[in-house]
Amino acid sequence: MGIQGLTKLISEQAPAAIKSHEFKSYFGRKVAIDASMCIYQFMIAVRQQDGRVLTNEDGETTSHLMGMFYRTIRMVENGIKPVYVFDGKPPTMKSGELAKRKARKEDALNKMEEANEVGTTEDVARFEKRTVRVTKEHNQECKRLLKTMGIPYVEAPTEAEAQCAELAKAGKVFAAASEDMDTVTFGSPVLLRHLTFSEQRKMLIDEINLDAALKGMELDMPQFIDLCIMMGCDYVETIKGVGPQRAFAMIKEHKTIEAVIEHLPEKLKANVPENWKYDEARELFVKPDVLPGSEVDLKWETPNIDAVVQFMVNEKGFNEERIRKGCEKLEKNLKTASQSRMLDFFKASPSTAAPKKRGAEDTASKTAKKGRKKK
Structure with a gap:
């Protein structure tokens, strides 16, 4: 859920704290990404033509793997070095919110079953998206994929947003990336929103600066x-x-x-x-349960292409030619992303960094917040 209405309040009271940039503006930046949130987005967005989730011949869901593979490559192609942060056990105080989410999913499941009987294909697809749940198996499969791709990940003791914020505060990464605004409440100096959204949506990255927000709001x-x-x-x-x-x-x-x-x-x-x-x-x-940023060692390594092919092609049924081409892009661009950040890059490529005014929260962001498992 994040913090209700916080984006709107900051945009009104401290408009200079929210700026929009093109994807390429983050060349050379390391970013800690809320894994559970983006996996949920992949489960929602990566669909077949009939609106159903992607599956292989064995009926196993593969939307999360396709999303993780290609969106990660897209980031690396643009010079971004991602590190994914996975949720641990949710705090006890979150049990009430989790119970509400479970009830909403059960209600959506009932409506989906009704739509299967009397509704349209569009109705079924709409309600099915509301029933999406990120499971432990989905998380484990994504971790396995990231390991073979040479992309680091961190397992947070509890909240992924808190761990992302800790990595940013410790200077391990430039920013945290999540759709949940409580990442800022946990103290992330910079929050990026829409980073893992589909390229087809052509959305700019919203960059929220905590110090500027505090200053503007006094x-x-x-x-x-x-x-x-x-x-x-x-x-x-x-x-x-x-x-x-x-x-x-x-x-x-x-x-x-x-x-x-x-x-x-x-x-x-x-x-x-x-x-x-x-x-x-x-x-x-104030004092979230996190791994101290100073103790987290992040390494981006050369992808193990054979291991990626074994998992994605032989086990999950993806097209081998496409997976190998993706791995080649990943390997090539990881080397480029390892270069030091070039300040003159921004002189040659000015960003659209105008303060962003808005009325309501981004609709897609709200959808992601409502259905997310842990969070």
């Missing part, structure tokens, strides 16, 4: 975290009747959630969730 980091909790995160409920704009005004005036509660109008005090564990949510953002 908040410090503790106040920003409290604001995000009040706006709506994965860990606790919000105060009914207090939307993003009101939460922002209250934090600006009173600085902390404790002070906000103390000064709430009587009609809103009754809406404060019973046994509201906002302080525990705050602790999860």
Whole structure:
């Protein structure tokens, strides 16, 4: 889910914090990618003509593997060095949000079954997308593929976004890449959105700068975290009747959630969730369970083409010629991506880095947030 309405609030209160760049602007950059989020995107976007997920002759789902293989190659072709971060065990405080997601999937499954009986092919495909779930097997298969491709990955103790943010804070990568805005709440200096979207959608990369957001909103980091909790995160409920704009005004005036509660109008005090564990949510953002960035060693290696072919062609049924061509591109461009970042590259290729104004959250991003497994 991320943080409800945060992109819109930042775009209004600190427009200079959000800029849009072309894909090629990140040549030479290392980026930590929220793996579960992008795998979910692949499961949604990589489809057959009838709208169903890709499968091999044995009926095994392969959409995630096709997406991971070709999107990774696209990044490397553009000089980006990706590292994927996989979720660990979700925090106990996330159980409520996960239960809601499970209920939504069950409802979508029932509607899909009804559509199978009386609906159109389009109805079935629409509801099927809402039932998509990233499984442990999908994650393990993607890890195996990445290993053969020579692309590093990290297994986070808990939240992938928190680990991505830690790698960025430690200087191991330039930015974290996720559709979930709580990556910024975890303290990532730079967040990239839409990085793993399909090239056909022709979407620019949104780059969100945390320092610029704090400066524009005139908040410090503790106040920003409290604001995000009040706006709506994965860990606790919000105060009914207090939307993003009101939460922002209250934090600006009173600085902390404790002070906000103390000064709430009587009609809103009754809406404060019973046994509201906002302080525990705050602790999860301030001190998340992550591997220290200084202890994480990231290495991009030459792909093992034979191992890729064994897995993708012999085991999963992909076309050998296409897989080998993809591996050749990967091998060639990994060497290019290993060059030092060239500052004059940007002089020769100016970015479209204008502050981006928007009204509502990106629809595709919302869809990804609703259906995602862990997250």
